[in-house]
Amino acid sequence: MVSENPFGQFRRECEEALAKAIKKTLPEIKAPTITLNKTPNIEFGQLASSICFDLAKKLNQKPIVVAEHLVKAIDKSSFNLIEKVVFAGAGYINFHVDFTKFSALTLESIKKLKYDYGFVKTANPQKIIVEHTSVNPLHPIHIGQARNPMLGDALARILEYRGHQVSRHYYVDDVGRQSSVVAYGYQKLGRPKPTEKADHFVGKIYTVTSCLVEINRLKRAREVAVAVRSAEELVKTNKEIDEWMSIAAELKEKFPVLFEVLMAKIGEDENPEEEINRLNRAYEDGEPNAKQLIREVSDLCLEGFKETMARVEVSYDSWDWESDFVWSTQVSEVMQKLKTSPFVFTEKGVLEFDAEKVAQIFKLKSKLGLSETHEIPTLTLMRADGTTLYTTRDVAYTLWKFGQAQKVINVIGMEQSLAQLQLKLALYALGYGEFADNFVHFAYNLVTLPGYKMSSRRGHYITFDEVLDEAVLRAYEEVSKRSPQLSEEEKRSIANFVGIGAVRYALVDVDSSKPVVFTWERVLNFETNSAPYVQYTHARACSILRKAAREPEKPAYDLLAERLERELILNLAGFPDMFIEATEYLKPNNIADYANALADKFNTFYNALPVIKADSQELSDARLVLTQAIQIVMHNALNLIGIVAPEKM
RNA sequence: GGGCCCGUAGCCUAGUACGGAUUAAGGUGUCGGCCUUCGGAGCCGGAGAUCGUGGGUUCAAAUCCCACCGGGCCCGCCA
Numbered sequence: 001m002v003s004e005n006p007f008g009q010f011r012r013e014c015e016e017a018l019a020k021a022i023k024k025t026l027p028e029i030k031a032p033t034i035t036l037n038k039t040p041n042i043e044f045g046q047l048a049s050s051i052c053f054d055l056a057k058k059l060n061q062k063p064i065v066v067a068e069h070l071v072k073a074i075d076k077s078s079f080n081l082i083e084k085v086v087f088a089g090a091g092y093i094n095f096h097v098d099f100t101k102f103s104a105l106t107l108e109s110i111k112k113l114k115y116d117y118g119f120v121k122t123a124n125p126q127k128i129i130v131e132h133t134s135v136n137p138l139h140p141i142h143i144g145q146a147r148n149p150m151l152g153d154a155l156a157r158i159l160e161y162r163g164h165q166v167s168r169h170y171y172v173d174d175v176g177r178q179s180s181v182v183a184y185g186y187q188k189l190g191r192p193k194p195t196e197k198a199d200h201f202v203g204k205i206y207t208v209t210s211c212l213v214e215i216n217r218l219k220r221a222r223e224v225a226v227a228v229r230s231a232e233e234l235v236k237t238n239k240e241i242d243e244w245m246s247i248a249a250e251l252k253e254k255f256p257v258l259f260e261v262l263m264a265k266i267g268e269d270e271n272p273e274e275e276i277n278r279l280n281r282a283y284e285d286g287e288p289n290a291k292q293l294i295r296e297v298s299d300l301c302l303e304g305f306k307e308t309m310a311r312v313e314v315s316y317d318s319w320d321w322e323s324d325f326v327w328s329t330q331v332s333e334v335m336q337k338l339k340t341s342p343f344v345f346t347e348k349g350v351l352e353f354d355a356e357k358v359a360q361i362f363k364l365k366s367k368l369g370l371s372e373t374h375e376i377p378t379l380t381l382m383r384a385d386g387t388t389l390y391t392t393r394d395v396a397y398t399l400w401k402f403g404q405a406q407k408v409i410n411v412i413g414m415e416q417s418l419a420q421l422q423l424k425l426a427l428y429a430l431g432y433g434e435f436a437d438n439f440v441h442f443a444y445n446l447v448t449l450p451g452y453k454m455s456s457r458r459g460h461y462i463t464f465d466e467v468l469d470e471a472v473l474r475a476y477e478e479v480s481k482r483s484p485q486l487s488e489e490e491k492r493s494i495a496n497f498v499g500i501g502a503v504r505y506a507l508v509d510v511d512s513s514k515p516v517v518f519t520w521e522r523v524l525n526f527e528t529n530s531a532p533y534v535q536y537t538h539a540r541a542c543s544i545l546r547k548a549a550r551e552p553e554k555p556a557y558d559l560l561a562e563r564l565e566r567e568l569i570l571n572l573a574g575f576p577d578m579f580i581e582a583t584e585y586l587k588p589n590n591i592a593d594y595a596n597a598l599a600d601k602f603n604t605f606y607n608a609l610p611v612i613k614a615d616s617q618e619l620s621d622a623r624l625v626l627t628q629a630i631q632i633v634m635h636n637a638l639n640l641i642g643i644v645a646p647e648k649m
Numbered sequence: 650g651g652g653c654c655c656g657u658a659g660c661c662u663a664g665u666a667c668g669g670a671u672u673a674a675g676g677u678g679u680c681g682g683c684c685u686u687c688g689g690a691g692c693c694g695g696a697g698a699u700c701g702u703g704g705g706u707u708c709a710a711a712u713c714c715c716a717c718c719g720g721g722c723c724c725g726c727c728a
Contacts, residue, residue: 035667037667037669039670040669040670040672041670044670048669048670050668050669050670050709053669053708053709056708057708063708088670089669089670089671090669090670090708090709091670091708092669092670136728173728175728176727176728177727177728178727178728348726349726350726351726370652370653371652373651374651374652375651375652376652377651377652377723377724380725380726381726382726383726384726385726387726389725389726389727389728390727390728391728413722414653414654414722414723415721415722415723416723416728417652417653417654417722417723418652418653418723418724419723419728421653443653443654445654445655445721445722446721446722448721478690479690482688482689482690483688498690509662510661510662511662511663513654513655514654514655514656514662515654515655515720515721515722517661519661521661521677522661525661525676525677526690527676527677527690527691528675528676528677528690528691529661529662529675529676529677530676530690532690533690533691535690536688536690536691537690537691539688539690540687540688540691543687543688544687544688546687547687548687585666589663590663593662593663593675596675596676597663597675600675600676603691603692604692604693606687606692607685607691607692607693608692608693610686610687611686611687612686612687613686613687627687648688649688649690
């Protein structure tokens with residue numbers, strides 16, 4: 001017999017048994033919803049119901065008395081996996097699984113389904129777009145931004161395994177002013193070929209250019225302040241200039257040649273800021289030279305991103321350029337439609353979107369989890385000069401996404417929650433309520449560095465590449481120390497998947513709503529609760545199976561009676577439920593936790609109980625099957641979060 | 650000022666959506682053990698927690714409600 005969800009099957013049996021008993025003994029009570037809880041202790045069985053506390057109130061009896069009646073009325077003979085049902089505590093009903101049958105069912109199912117085990121398919125498969133990463137092509141991806149692709153990719157993976165048709169999208173935000181800044185600097189340098197990894201190369205140009213342009217702008221602002229004799233303005237501007245001058249000094253020291261050249265070239269322009277604005281406008285208008293230039297420098301940077309993402313095995317199905325939506329009619333069409341809706345008004349010559357009014361008229365506040373008294377701020381849709389703003393363009397982009405998917409999940413930092421809410425409300429305003437309902441902002445909390453704030457403008461950041469390099473280097477040292485007998489090639493390959501796995505794990509492991517403080521210690525952790533730990537445990541399981549060098553022929557599952565063995569079987573049987581939950585509630589960190597807990601338990605198991613040299617051949621066979629099952633499930637779990645499950649390390 | 654998120658041993662984290670069992674679960678660090686058979690990236694044991702604070706709801710609260718405190722983020726004709 002094979003079950004794709006052994007624990008789920010047991011749960012269903014218990015629910016049915018209990019429902020029948022209630023119907024039989026208490027026909028006057030209308031069928032309550034039955035939810036079963038995991039027990040705190042294996043001695044209380046595997047599932048428990050506390051329904052008697054509710055029933056007791058209605059019946060005006062003691063919970064334990066009700067429990068006793070119900071237990072007596074339960075006919076377990078018509079069920080397969082229920083060994084016994086007992087009443088306990090103040091009024092619990094505890095269900096005990098028949099371990100002989102359950103172990104056989106679980107282990108045989110895993111053996112049969114193998115690398116498909118656990119991935120229960122949804123009854124409602126959908127086309128889903130997961131947009132993630134979407135780092136602006138201005139500078140290398142830094143560690144604060146790297147949490148995004150790690151979460152996004154894990155989400156895409158689990159949804160895919162769930163049976164959805166997932167498409168991973170990268171939104172290239174090339175329309176902002178910042179893109180024009182870097183393009184301007186790049187142009188001034190004569191469009192040089194990168195002398196290093198392209199995104200790092202572009203990043204330096206961006207940082208230095210933006211600093212020089214800012215200083216130039218502030219100096220002109222100071223002249224104005226002097227001319228109009230505004231002391232207040234003068235003090236403020238001077239302060240800003242001082243700040244930027246210190247950044248400039250830092251940059252000059254770090255990149256002396258680049259700094260000198262850019263300073264000379266930018267100095268040729270009377271008003272660099274005006275040049276940049278002109279470039280920006282030309283780009284939005286689709287002027288060919290501007291297009292050529294900005295696309296060229298953006299592409300350069302994206303090439304660097306692709307290299308980085310290839311290292312961590314993250315890829316994308318679609319690269320969506322924001323500019324394409326501006327150049328086509330899509331953005332202007334959305335604007336037109338919004339303009340004619342009752343939710344857009346003009347104020348001081350600019351178009352404003354009244355998100356609050358939408359929420360009120362469509363009565364969305366409680367649905368969106370907002371308090372009735374909270375007033376949602378308006379959103380500016382268009383500048384006075386007729387150019388559009390980021391969120392406006394995002395509305396067009398989102399509609400385009402819904403043209404090819406039923407559900408859209410945006411992996412975007414929680415600092416953009418308001419903008420994402422306004423975007424959702426714009427969809428309602430446009431009459432696309434169904435889209436809005438299937439529009440998910442997967443918000444995650446920030447990664448911060450202890451000590452200082454990351455600032456891409458200042459060039460103060462730890463790049464994701466650096467973190468990966470360091471992790472692989474550290475892993476190499478570890479492998480060399482622990483397994484000196486391995487060949488150089490093996491060591492390098494192991495160091496790579498261990499180091500990268502460690503980083504992926506560290507960024508996925510924490511609940512996405514919680515902030516993460518980046519420390520090297522966290523990411524380079526190779527001990528318990530890390531990818532290397534789970535990987536190592538997986539390799540040990542493989543090692544035992546290798547050493548046994550035989551297929552278990554007569555496993556006697558009833559001999560797996562040790563508490564540890566039973567707990568392991570329960571863990572394995574619960575993998576499908578865990579997977580379903582992680583997928584439905586978008587909690588990739590659950591997978592990491594599960595893998596770690598399974599590794600923990602397995603480590604304890606094989607340290608305490610001999611597998612190959614067990615007392616009897618039948619027991620040894622049973623433990624071998626158990627070990628196989630653990631190896632398979634650990635492999636499947638690691639796979640879900642994009643981590644290699646090695647046979648040796 | 651308004652809104653959102655976070656607050657669990659020295660440090661890091663699970664549990665919170667859906668309230669349940671005398672003892673709130675791991676890790677790290679700390680103290681003490683383990684070449685015992687399958688790889689010590691490991692295993693076993695000890696100490697270590699007013700679950701931010703105060704109220705409330707409930708037979709039952711880390712979990713739900715209210716108020717407050719601490720930290721972060723957002724409230725741009727930036728993205």
